Amino acid sequence: MMDVALLSRVQFALTAAFHYVFPPLTIGLGLMLVVMEWRWLRTGDADYRAMTRFWTRIFGLVFAVGVGSGIVLEFQFGTNWAAYSRYVGDVFGSALAAEGIFAFFLESGFLAIVLFGWDRVRPGVHFLATCMVCLGAHFSAVWIIVANSWQQTPAGFHLVERGGGVRAEITSFWELVLNPSSVDRLIHVVLGAYLASAFLVISVSAYYLVKGRHQRLAVKSMKIGLVLALFASLAQWVSGHSSARVVVEHQPAKLAAMEGLYRTGPRSPLHLFGWVDERGxxxxxxxxxxxxxxxxxxxxxxxxxxLDQFAPEDRPPIQVTFQAFHLMVFVGAMLVALSALGCWLWWRKLWDPTGRPWVRAALWVLVLAVVLPQMANQLGWIVAEVGRQPWIVYGLLRTRDGLSAAVGPGAVAFSLALFAAIYLLLFALFLMLLDRKIREGPVLEAGPEVSAERAGRRGPGGE
Amino acid sequence: MDLNAVWFVLIGILFTGYAVLDGFDLGVGALHLLARRDKDRRVLLNAIGPVWDGNEVWLVTGGGALFAAFPEAYATVFSGFYIAFFLFLAALVFRAVSIEFRSKLPWRWWRATWDVGFCLGSLIGGLLLGVALGNIVWGIPLNAEGVYTGRFIDLLHPYALLAGVTSVALFMMHGAIYLHLKTEGALQEQIRSWIRPCIIFFVLTYSLLSLATLLYVPRATSALRGQPWLFAVVVLTVLAIANIPREIFGDRPGRAFLSSCATIVLLMALFGLNMYPVLVPSEPNVAHSLDIYRAASSQQTLGIMLIIAGIGMPLVLAYTASIYWIFRGKVRLTETSY
Structure with missing residues (x-):
């Protein structure tokens, strides 16, 4: 029989991990939509309009599933972690509320114009709405990372005795916002989001190239995706290093677990890969x-x-943290290589796979690469959150002490089963509709871009 | 007025915004199956198409604000209503999925399935919101630590269920009036014929609920007894409801909708005035109730949050208004529609 603590942790992990497939895509797609639409407004090239409209539709689908899965997270602190909520609400709650007020309204409001407003507003206003959606997605990242970073490296608070218990109360809002890890972790998360969405654009474009469809458009989108992917995959190393330095300083137990370092000492080794023998x-x-x-x-x-500096009950799970960290770094290296591969195809203008099986193979690799940044993002969160254990607020409150007194294991098992089923259904539908949208492609859009596609079909680069 | 009271009002505004806005789209969902033709159902969906997810943000932000301003109440309510709340979330998610996926495929069974999902999700969502509100009016058993000590089934007592049915009736009336505003031609005629039964249904359930409140929950009307001028709010509510049929049959759908919005705002105001300063009343042990002082964050946090709200809320109101302005007028189905 599983206990409430484990069930609640599994539920939080499941809902957060599932949710986290989608927001990174809206963050990066938001940025790329701004680029695409800007290019359209500047050049008047109908390809960019078709591209913007196509990716807008994908954005809409991703956003809808993101909202559907994310609404649970906003309330799960209260439902399952009531003691935590009472302890941190004064500090953590303000960051979460700021996310709602500054980010969610902005993103969801202007998305209505982006999705449904094509023939209701002027192009300039539509572009402004796209920029606001992009800004909203980024704001959302800012506030949720501020909140999470406070759990990792709490700052700007003091502990206050109150009504028989203790709770954290804010002393400085800016110290909370700019806590030691928030800026580094925000950059790391946003770059990871760029990678997830850049590789989605790359993957779909490569798929069109392999299939010989919408070639002109695919090449143009591929270039936008590759620029972002190359930049983000390289910058991620700098950001990752900087983030790790913060972990060294503020969460030494997490760092020791990431590397499986049991003995404190000079000349500590860095593992390329390995297996932790936790008993030995x-x-x-x-x-x-x-x-x-x-x-x-x-x-x-x-x-x-x-880890020898920490009592066994203060150590995070070591094997999971170690493996997730090393796998994430390995995937990060692959993303650099894949971005380079794509740029090389660009440099040699190898867009047409006809009669060149290795170009076809390279494009297929780029099609499949879409899962890798998603993997890296999930692994990164496993390192961050599993590595934070046994603390729910690092060094202050243990995860076990954050639970809801009113909630028993039966109730959590029920909600866990309910949402596991819903998420499974949601994910199957999401993949099915994403697949359909990609198969339909930009060509099915009515309006001026259809004629553009027809014009393209007559040209040498067309279908 | 101290910061705690200010936040009581602000959170009231957020949840009222949610009730007014998501209220009509939950109502549209509840009425959805009454439209028989596929095209009519698409018009219904697209009447709320650009705005429904923005409307849900009011709930999310209300929840976030409650967390920040009154963490004790946030923790108590959501852990106490655990199963009911997860059912509510499941209904909302299922409903969102139905809206999003229904028109994506042309198959008859596909659309019929999601149509039912949309309707059921909306009905259950509206019902559970009312049940939650009913329980807050009635009071829930809390211990000295402010932890809910009842079971899920205890939340489903007759008073709470009546509040649930009333909220469904209110949302159906509100949704029908909204649809009347957004449609034209034969469909509008059909929708107009829904409005009268919806109003009657709501007035009946609301009268019953008011009677039950007066008889069985004297605490919930104590403010009214203490300050008789508050009866003005009651009178205004009745006038707002009475004004709806006048505007409908005078063919002024916009003003009818505003009357319906005013009804919800006044009902929420009445609820808030009678609750104040209590957030979660404890029953039977009244001493364990959570009020705006016992449940609150520190004064500093309330002050910081007020700055955040002061910057954020005018912006939110400005662009929410402009979005409703951009999408004013009748529904037109285009290739970007649901």
Missing amino acids: ERVWGLAVPGALSLLAHGRLDAPVTG
């Missing part, structure tokens, strides 16, 4: 001696805090 307290794998000390502190002889 060591890691089997390939390691670069001293590299962790070098990366963490900039000196080979600098000691890195190991």
Whole structure:
């Protein structure tokens, strides 16, 4: 029989992980829609209009599933983590409320114009709405990362005795917002979001190229996707390193778990891959001696805090954190390689796979690559959240002490089963409709871009 | 007026905004199956198409604001109403999915399935909102720590269920009036014929609920007894309801809709005035009730939140208004429609 703590954690993990497939796509697609529509307004090229309208529809689908799955998260702190909510509401709640007021209204409001307002507003106003949707998506990331970062590296608060219990109360709003990890983690998350959406655009474009459909349009979208993918996949290394330095300083137990470092000391090794022997307290794998000390502190002889500095009940699950971290880094490296592959195709103008099986193979690789940044995002969150355990607020409140007293295991099992079923259905429908939209492609849009497609079909680059 | 009272009002405004806005689209969902032809059902869907998810944001933001301003109430209510609340969320999600996916495929069974999903999701959503409100009026058993000590089934007592049916009736009336505003021709004629039974249904359930409240929940009307001028709100509510048929049959659908909105605002105001300063009344042990002082965040947080709301809410109101302005007029089905 599973206990309430485990069931509630599984439920939070399931709902958050499922939800997190979608917001990264709206963050990055928002940015790319701004670029696409801007290009259309500047050049008058009907391809960009067709492209904008096509990706707007995908955005609409992604957003709808994102809202549907995200509404649970806003309330789950109260339903399952009531003690946590009472403890942190004074601090954490303001960031969450700010997200609602500043981000959700902006995004959902202007999305109505973006989706349904094509023939109701002037192009300039439509473009403004697209910019606002993009801004809303980014604001949303800002506030939710501020809230989550406060759980990782709490700041700007003090503990107050109140009504028989203790709770955290805000002392400085800006210290809460700019807590030690929020800026680094925000950049890391936004770059990850760019990667997820850039690779979606790349994947769909590559698919059209393989199938010999909408070629002109596919090449133009592919270029937008590749520029973003190359930039984000490279920048992610800088950001990841910077983020890890914050972990070194503020969450040493998490860092030790990420690397399976049991013994504190100088010349700490960095593992390329490995398997943690939790009983024997060591890691089997390939390691670069001293590299962790070098990366963490900039000196080979600098000691890195190991798990031996923490009592067993203060250590996060080590194997999961270690593997998720290493897999994420590995996928990150693959994303750089894949972005480079795409740019090389661009450089050599290898867009037409006819009679060139290796170009076809390369394009197929790019089609399938869409799952990789999603994997990296999920793995990154596993590192962040599993690595934070056993704390729900690092160093202050244990996860186990954050539960709802009013909720028993039966109720959580019920809600977990209910939402597992709903999410399964939602995900199946999402994939099915996404697939249909992609198969239909931009060609099915009525209006001026249809004639543009017909014009394209007559030209050398057409179907 | 101290910060706690200000936040009581602000959260009231957020939840009232939610009731007025999501109220009509839940109502449209509840009425959805009454339209028989596929094209008519698409018109109904697209009448709320550009705005329904924005309307739900009022609930999400209301929840966030409650968390920040009154964390004790947020924790107590959502953990206490656990199963009911997850059923409500499931209904909302299912409804959203139905709206989004219904018209994506032409198959008859596909559309029929999602039509039922949309209608049921809206009905259950509206019902559970009313049940929750009914329980807040009635009071729920809390212990000294403010933790709900009842069971799920205890929430489904007759008074709460009556409140649930009343809220469905209110939303159906509100939704029908909204649709009357957004449609034309034969469909509008058909919708006009729904409005009268909807009004009668609502007036009946609301009268019953008022009677039950007067008889069985004296605490919930204490403000009215203490300050008789509050009866003005009651009178205004009755006038707003009475004005609806006048505007409908005078062929002024816009003013009819505004009357319906005013009805909801006044009902929420009445609810808030009678609750104040209590957020979650405890029954039977009244001493354990959560009020705006016991449940509140620190003064500093309430102050910071007020700045956030002061910057954010005017912006929200400005662009919500402009979006409703852009999508004013009758529904036109285009290739971007649902």
